[in-house]
Amino acid sequence: DIRSDIRDMRTDFKGVKDGMDFINLEFEDIKKKLETVLKENSELKRENGALSRKCEEMEKRLSDCQDRLTEAEQYSRNVNLEIKGVLRNDNEDLTDVIAKLGESIGEPIVRADVALCHRVPTRDSGKSNIIVQFVSRSKRDAVLVKARK
Template identity: 45%
Template sequence: MNFFNKTFEDMKKEFVTAQEERNAMKKENAELRLKCDESENMIRELHQRLVQCEQYSRRSNIEIRGLVETDGENVTDLVMKISNAVGEAVRCDEIEACHRVPTREAGKSTVVVQFKSRQKRDALLEMARKKCIRNSQVGIKSEEQIYLNDHLCPTLKRLLTLALARKREFKWRFVWTRNGKILHGKWNQPISSASNPENDLWKIV
């Protein structure tokens, strides 16, 4: 009988010890999970701030797509011709910088224009959105359309690509950008630019 009592007590002690170890591991896991969540939130917040800073640095810029590249071109002169075509004339001294940016597609480089005044940039964009401009209107032998848009940072460009894919998939009427924000025609509100844009897009479907 003493043998069975001792065996039972030993098993009981082992069970209590195992239970205590299990509880300690659960507590440790909970603490680690909390730290992991806090770290993820901090990373997400830092990424959001980085996106905001990158986009803020582009607040006076526009991006021009569809402008056919020609030999010996003067890009600044072409920008002024585009501005005349849309009805919001831009002078050379109102432009801080103007240059082409290569893309993955040969012959499809974009033009980035930085204005000295954000007000001038906004006025030009507003007029350009109301008109269809073609290369022939600036002296280039092409009827390809020219597009003037916000100059988005890489994260927001990626988000815009995803938003356009959702537009086709879910029959949204519009997706557009304004002042560095991507808006959609379902609710006419901005799409988040958080560090996980795919999740943000699924939330608004």
């Protein structure tokens, strides 16, 4: 009876030992996986930090480029003049219209003074303003001074 109890205890003990060995193996496997995940997480954090810095740098460069573009657009418009209230005629030659306006304000405008001119639509349907791009800013300023008098 005692022998059978000892045998049963040995069997139980072996079962417990086998279970402990299995749990230990599983624990070691989980431990290795955790170490791998922690290492990968650390690498991803480092990469994320580098990408964040690069993104911030790119955003700053984009902002600088947008500022420079805005400045360039404003500078390119410093030779432009918008003329309002000139009635549209069929088959009009805007350069001739501009020349006649120049005569009427006392500031002659020849074709060589005008780089380009065109009409632009306005919110008020049926009306359109004239945009004149002069070859030089000084000519635009001279026309503007005479027009304001």
